[in-house]
Amino acid sequence: xxxKFSNMNNLLNSVYDQVxxxxxxxxxxxxxITGAGAKVLRKGLKASIIDRGHVTSHKETNQxxxxxxxxxxxxxxxxxxxxGNSMVGFDVNHAYIARFINDGTKKMVxxxxxxxxxxNSSDKVAEAMKDAYKDVTDD
Numbered sequence: 592x593x594x595k596f597s598n599m600n601n602l603l604n605s606v607y608d609q610v611x612x613x614x615x616x617x618x619x620x621x622x623x624i625t626g627a628g629a630k631v632l633r634k635g636l637k638a639s640i641i642d643r644g645h646v647t648s649h650k651e652t653n654q655x656x657x658x659x660x661x662x663x664x665x666x667x668x669x670x671x672x673x674x675g676n677s678m679v680g681f682d683v684n685h686a687y688i689a690r691f692i693n694d695g696t697k698k699m700v701x702x703x704x705x706x707x708x709x710x711n712s713s714d715k716v717a718e719a720m721k722d723a724y725k726d727v728t729d730d
Contacts, residue, residue, distance in 0.1 A: 622666055627719040632679045640662075641659055658689060
């Protein structure tokens, strides 16, 4: 599974790099393109969480949000740089819960909802980014 995701990620990054180098996009234009893809992936993750029933809340005080409400997008890359990339993930309070559910533990089998959503959403993400690119460049 990791190899398939890695290959898809490398392919999307390669296509993005080729388009960005030819179009000479500025950072705000890159954000519009990558943000469109991030929005689609975020929506897919929320739907996947709801479909699989992975919602969490503190039963007594109800102070914690549901896992579906903790899906976040960021305009920083994995190194914290603002270069036009958009990322999708979970907020700090729920990221570890999502990882346990996705990857499993020694007592629980993971269901890989994040991995599957990434794989199943790749065409929709690419399409959204393509449409945003056309809007940004007026092609």
